[in-house]
Amino acid sequence: MAKSIEELAAAIRVADEFWNHYTNGDKTTARFHLFRAIIELVNGSAAFEAQQLDECYVTSSELADKVAFLANAKPATYNSGRLNQEYKLLLERLDALQPSLEQAAKKLGLDVIPVIHKEANAGGQGKQSIYRLLATKVNTSELNIKSSAEEQSASSDPNKISYYIESLPKLPxxxxxxxxxxxxxxxxxxxxxxxxxxxxxxxxxxxxxxxxxxxxxxxxxxxxxxxxxxxxxxxxxxxxxxxxxxxxxxxxxxxxxxxxxxxxxxxxxxxxxxxxxxxxxxxxxxxxxxxxxxxxxxxxxxxxxxxxxxxxxxxxxxxxxxxxxxxxxxxxxxxxxxx
Ligand SMILES: [Zn+2]
Incomplete structure (x- = not known):
């Protein structure tokens, strides 16, 4: 899905932009710690710096450590089963939040959003699965959002506020x-x-x-x-x-x-x-x-x-x-x- 390291870098910027403006109460749940963990680990990885797109992934044990760190939990809390469970919850939530991610992309003038994908590892790392950060193209031209320059001037004025529409969680x-x-x-x-x-x-x-x-x-x-x-x-x-x-x-x-x-x-x-x-x-x-x-x-x-x-x-x-x-x-x- 990410064809180049530039696309992946763009997806990371979009993820950061989305994260900075995301204020829903579930921001501190484990599924979103997983989200942050993947973004931060890929962003800080040697493979990303060396522009080795195929090597830009995170193993489940690396991920488990990072999620536990972000959640202030013991390292053993997130075994691969628990991680997989949170991964599924995160996918569901990101699916629902796609409009917000697209808005973040549009605001930065980019046309990709981050996607997280789990695969079974073919390499020799035991039973570990690997998690990849991917970028998927979106059409942001139809979104009616102000340019970032306008947004900046609005947000610097403490008397003006801009509302955005958030995707709906599952209703009763x-x-x-x-x-x-x-x-x-x-x-x-x-x-x-x-x-x-x-x-x-x-x-x-x-x-x-x-x-x-x-x-x-x-x-x-x-x-x-x-x-x-x-x-x-x-x-x-x-x-x-x-x-x-x-x-x-x-x-x-x-x-x-x-x-x-x-x-x-x-x-x-x-x-x-x-x-x-x-x-x-x-x-x-x-x-x-x-x-x-x-x-x-x-x-x-x-x-x-x-x-x-x-x-x-x-x-x-x-x-x-x-x-x-x-x-x-x-x-x-x-x-x-x-x-
Ligand atoms: Zn306030």
């Missing part, structure tokens, strides 16, 4: 149905479901009007009232975000709908271009927006903090959630510091 079962609902197909179902409490209240009111003509038994009216109250209450408790999303095109999902390692995600109605034949709303999606705090460098998550911002979504720093707050415009992915 009760959240997955909301992922990418095609609104051309399911428009009426979604609108009717979102509006169902109001529809039910209107039906109730009509039936109460009819009851003045003595057409309906009082007991049925009691059942109906109790049912309506339960339904509306439950709906507001469980699906309130659907109403907010329909009103504002974007809202945050309640924490119980997110996986444990994720602090915030938004539910967004993506719109068609103005004047499109397919109606206004294209689809309902879940996205994770995040940023690096320009003041302290910690991760900024999108939150709905309530008063005094009411339904407004803002960026809140994990390090100083009171003072480091930023506006959040999902259309431009930019924001400024709130005073």
């Amino acid at each position: 079962v009760w959240t997955r149905w909301l992922q990418n609902i095609n609104m051309t197909k399911h428009r009426w179902k979604m609108v009717l479901f979102t509006m169902s409490p109001i529809v039910l209240i209107i039906i109730c009111a009509i039936i109460f009007q009819l009851s003045s003509f003595k057409l309906i038994e009082p007991q049925i009216l009691t059942y109906l009232t109790v049912f309506t109250m339960w339904y509306v209450g439950l709906f507001l408790l469980c699906f309130r975000y659907l109403i907010d999303a329909l009103n504002n095109n974007i809202t945050t999902l309640p924490e119980m709908m997110l996986p444990l390692n994720l602090r915030s995600a938004v539910l967004q109605y993506e719109l068609n271009e103005p004047g499109s034949d397919n109606g206004r709303i294209k689809q309902l999606t879940i996205k994770v927006f995040a940023a690096k705090c320009p003041i302290c460098g910690y991760r900024v998550d999108i939150k709905s903090v309530g008063l005094p911002f009411r339904t407004r979504l803002i960026g809140v720093c994990n390090n100083n959630p009171i003072e480091h707050r930023y506006t959040f415009d999902f259309t431009t992915q930019q924001g400024t510091k709130l005073s």
Whole structure:
């Protein structure tokens, strides 16, 4: 995959760029120690310096030592079985993070991203397998990211913040149905479901009007009232975000709908271009927006903090959630510091 030592060097630069901006909570897990270990070992190897592409690999014992060092663990912690397990987890995670890696490549003006590959060693090193760092070509021309010069000027201003979209981790079962609902197909179902409490209240009111003509038994009216109250209450408790999303095109999902390692995600109605034949709303999606705090460098998550911002979504720093707050415009992915 890496055709030349230059491509491999580019992949290492992309990996470093990605790493410096990666702020997710799983950054300190063993799978990412494995990621760092391979990058650092290959980058510092004699084969890499001597431009011997075929020799740029890491044996599992070298890797195990380095991972244990990065994880502050005993050297024996990572036997080849454990290493293989972490390797598989890392591959899954890097697959999901491909958009972030492509963004890092684009930012540096490069067209490769790093890939890690394990092979059985044919050479005479006993039963050890070897891990290679490879580079794979990507098409970064379509990515809409500012040039590094613009990015620099933005990041040097502590009052301005740029958000980026992070790939979604695996969502809980009760959240997955909301992922990418095609609104051309399911428009009426979604609108009717979102509006169902109001529809039910209107039906109730009509039936109460009819009851003045003595057409309906009082007991049925009691059942109906109790049912309506339960339904509306439950709906507001469980699906309130659907109403907010329909009103504002974007809202945050309640924490119980997110996986444990994720602090915030938004539910967004993506719109068609103005004047499109397919109606206004294209689809309902879940996205994770995040940023690096320009003041302290910690991760900024999108939150709905309530008063005094009411339904407004803002960026809140994990390090100083009171003072480091930023506006959040999902259309431009930019924001400024709130005073
Ligand atoms: Zn901060």
